[in-house]
Amino acid sequence: MTDPEGDDGLFDHCPWLFQEQASPAQRAAQEERQKQLLQAGDVEFGEGCFVAGNAAVYPERLRLGDRSYLAAHTYVTGNVGTGADCSVNPYAVVRGTVTLGSGVRIGAHSSLLGFNHGAAPDLPVHQQPVTSAGIVVGDDVWIGSHVVVVDGVTIGDHCVIGAGAVVTKDLPAWTVAAGNPARRIRDRRDARGAARARGKGLAGQVSAFAEAARAQAADLLGRCRLPEDGRYVDRPGARPTVRAVCDAVEIADLLLGEAPPQLPAAEHVARLRALQDAATGLVPEYGQAPPSAGPAGLPDDGAAVYHVLCVGYALDLLGSSFAHPVHTVRGVTADRLVERLAALPWRDRAWHAGAWVDAWATAAHWNLRLGTEPAAPGAVEALFGWLHTHVDAWTGMWGSPTPDSGRLQMVNGYYRLTRGSFAQFGLPVPYAERVVDTVLDHARDRRFFAPGRENACNVLDVVHPLWLCGRQTDHRGEETRAWAATQLAAALTRWQPGQGFGFGPTPDGSGPGRDPGLQGTEMWLAIVWLLADLLGLADLLGYRPRGIHRPEPALTGPTGERDPGR
Template sequence: MPGPLTPDFAPWTFDTTASPEQRAANDDRVAALRTAGHAVGEGCVVSDLAEVDADTFALGDRSYIAAHAHVTGDVEIGADCSVNVAAALRGRVTVGDGVRIGSRTSILGFDHAFDRVDVPVFRQGLTSRGITIGDDVWIGAHVVVLDGVTVGAHAVIGAGAVVTRDVPPYAVAVGNPARVVRDRRTGERPAPRRADPDADRARRVEQFGADALAALPGLVERAFDGERYRDAPGAAPTVRAHCDAVELAALAGGVPAGLTRDAHVDRLTALVGPDGRVPEHGAEHEGTAAAPDPSHRADDAWPRGAEGYHVLSVGYALDLLGSALPAVPGTGATPGEVAARLAALPWGTNAWGAGSVVDTVGTALTWARETGVAVPDGAREALVGWLVEHRDPVTGLWGAPRARDGWREPVNGTYRLVRGTFAQWGTPLGLGRELTDTVLRHAASGVLDPPRVTACDALDVVHLLRWARRCGAEGYRTDEVADVARAVLDGVLTRWSADGLAFAPSGPRRTRGDTASGVPEGIPSLQGTEMWLATAWYAADLLGVADLLGWTPRGVHAPEPRASALS
């Protein structure tokens, strides 16, 4: 016989067991959630003994939350779902329709940062990549689903499983860590892992290298509209697109079709203002990420945004064409000004942005040295000294992780900073093992997983792992480094086509400022092709097979040091 708490502990019986008073109380709870701004559908049951304290919360029609369930963060639950007794949905969690979540299961769409050993864990903040659960999923009792996981539609997770990686649709997964044991549609069990994953890779790498060289001239030619270069059909013409065309053509041993070498030089040189700054083409870019950063100061203040990246792209394009920048911006700062400007960069809130500014400044100092532009005495030494002093000795990075995207910002920023200074100048810096540890931890977070991976994220990882070897990590964690390199390289080999490569294969586009072309994800582009080819080379080099490609990146992403800016 039903007891007074039956509707709370077995809410699927609510229609047959709830008293009029309990029905009225449930209506009040639902109304209160709606008043608080949450989206609660029709026919929902939320136990008075459940704790729903979410920042944002949505509950689809005919779904219920049982007693002692705990819901916090940003949680969206579809229609006809059940959250059973003492289940926890916390952090960023999206649940499809018809999902069953067993009692005492924890779905944790967040994690604690704990990488620093000099700071208590509770002071290091949270990270969140989120959890997505598809339609018609059954999750048994006492299951734990960890941050970053996607569970495909129609999957079944056995009781007590600990889910640490994605589960395919229709899969049955059990154990700790959870592993797929069969497909619900076919009953087939997954094939055993093959030994010797590199058996066929050398042949594929060699073929890919030849195919890329053969495709590049046509790809670059299609990007020229008779007047200027576009990253992809339909995109606005950009300065970077012209420079990417020069780099790709140089990889194939020529110059972009449509203009002579001298005409390319004349056009790029004409873009450079008397102060060395290169604005983006046309007024159509005003107010977009491609526009000059309005926060930069006049005179010799460091350029940012597209203007900052043009120090790299235009400078290297002219260099590949046998010319040079006629003027170099941002090289007039005194040692004191250098230190002050570095300290003012947003290392704690936008490590990527801070690193990109240092990339620009380091490259500007390189061009200044090579073209004879005067630089205040001690300015280069001040830049290096400040960076050495402010590097995190525990992580090997500049900047700190953030709750929103974990290590992505400081890894991105460190790559940009290193590329434009120490790697460009051939200066190893130590902390190679610490850097390797952090970058491998970042790679394991899912940032390299298709379809979410972007060329920027993959290049950051393989470039820094290679530089870390030169900073004292040779022979350190080699198997794990090789696994990351294989994953990155295989992704490029699989996606390559004669039309080139998209910056972001699919999924949410995750780019910033001067690396964003404005081309939708999934569309091949000059930027995507140039960056992925460089990424493939770095990954192949980590595996010792880069020579099979038959080419080496040219320009901005060239792997060998450019010059010693301190000599």
């Protein structure tokens, strides 16, 4: 099959990109490819399947479950059936009688050979009868590259088979196996036990950290306050910003349970409320003119967009609220909002798109809290309708990987989008298990998560989706907890006495950097809580986020009922 738009074999070799990137013409070509196979024999395809144009598919019977694919140069014959979410990667061979459960990954150049030749001495090999006991693979199995599985083998649920293994005997569920012949290395569930054991070892460190942070909170806030006018800077030598005072309020609430001690709470409230522009309801940066509304009620980018979050939640922590609704959002109709959502740069700047959705949903949330219309009738419902109908069922996300940064934009945009919409309004996220898969895959990208390369933004944007989806599913829970234990141990070492946390390195040198400051401290305190909560250690911290990173929803449902737990 020749691709009508010449994708140069991208989807054949990377079929997981097809659902999110294929053009209408490419989708039509895939439909034709599957139609030809359906007409050729006893073949059935589930929803969202993909078969590479150069795959050699000549089965007696083939059943491909939902969202499963056969990649480039795969060779499939015999009686083959799969559950949902299975992948047969490039150059893999599946022949004979082979049954796969759901969530099975077969690495490149592997062979599952569900048949055999006789070897009796009275006949040449080519005349020997062919037998087929069949291969059965359970659910949630990862078969690495260059693996051979011979006829008659059963691989239980949740197994992992190391690259180059030759599997000649049955493997019970949860086995991690490698070698020739394959032998059991360990039980995959040992990772959960190791994470729990490590979590118990972290308990003392968590308690000691929390005690030190509370004792030093007033000093780290004081070093970032300008004595001449009482405004805050992110770190000494930086310019004062609106975000800095909001970070100070969040830190004081977490560690001290009160307003920053440098000013009375009422003075903090008065200063923050005075920043809001009465005409638009937006908050500009110090010394800047009020921003224009922009498409669908908010500017395209800039500090004023984030101020919708940080100023609103700082006031909320201080027992107050915005003085005015966010007027620019109140008049946005469902049509205008949907048009704007469709125009956001999801493909290459998913973080930017997700941040805009976060700010718009939060502006609607503040309007509801003030007792006014969040936007024009039906607009908030249209937001969630659009998100549900445009989420990628393969990744559970909005947006696409990019050549230069992999899944970074997509995962970071997911955090911002879901924080302001699904999490803030108390709604379940779609495709939670696929989100966990995508996020854990991203967390292995050493460009961002090798030791010493982590920054607050990237770690937060992984741990929050894992924590949020963990409320709906324990899919790959042991891996999540193992990752959380590693990250928590590393995070606790980053605290600098009397100064707090640094944000961390960024590849382009942007952002606050490694020096300790208010933004890094506010974000890492939330990260530490989320990591600790995944490990059952959050109570040892003595704090629970109540602002931007609060775990509970601020509202329940698009109609705006207040979370009764607040």
